[in-house]
Amino acid sequence: MLERIGISLEDGLLEQFDKLIAEKGYVNRSEAVRDLIRDALVQRAFTESSGREERVAVVTLVYDHDSSSLAQKLAHIQHENHRAVVSALHVHMDAHNCLEVLVLRGRGKDVVAMGESLVATKGVKYGKLVPATAGHDLR
Numbered sequence: 001m002l003e004r005i006g007i008s009l010e011d012g013l014l015e016q017f018d019k020l021i022a023e024k025g026y027v028n029r030s031e032a033v034r035d036l037i038r039d040a041l042v043q044r045a046f047t048e049s050s051g052r053e054e055r056v057a058v059v060t061l062v063y064d065h066d067s068s069s070l071a072q073k074l075a076h077i078q079h080e081n082h083r084a085v086v087s088a089l090h091v092h093m094d095a096h097n098c099l100e101v102l103v104l105r106g107r108g109k110d111v112v113a114m115g116e117s118l119v120a121t122k123g124v125k126y127g128k129l130v131p132a133t134a135g136h137d138l139r
């Protein structure tokens with residue numbers, strides 16, 4: 001069942017929101033708000049107390065290929081947790097930069113701990129841990 005709700009927003013905030021969702025290609029505000037709510041719910045599911053349920057997440061890393069100690073460190077973390085790494089994609093972005101995309105699966109807290117340690121590794125230029133979900137509760 002679909003329920004209608006009303007939201008009060010300041011002019012400026014609504015203007016920026018409309019600009020943002022137009023850029024992202026949303027056809028209406030409702031779908032954009034639904035996606036924001038889903039994202040918040042998935043984030044919360046990942047940080048819920050027990051952390052024992054199985055979770056899947058994607059980690060994106062960009063780092064300097066010329067720093068061999070950094071590449072070794074990132075590989076070491078992955079090998080230490082090899083059962084959690086479902087898939088790893090390595091792209092040589094340019095002469096100096098590597099992009100790695102990892103799919104992690106395991107207990108929520110383990111997945112988050114591993115993802116965060118990769119992202120936080122000194123020398124990683126860009127890193128992001130993105131929770132994934134099968135979306136059973138998000139329709």
Ligand code: NI
Pocket residue numbers: 065090091092093097098099
């Ligand atoms: Ni590379």
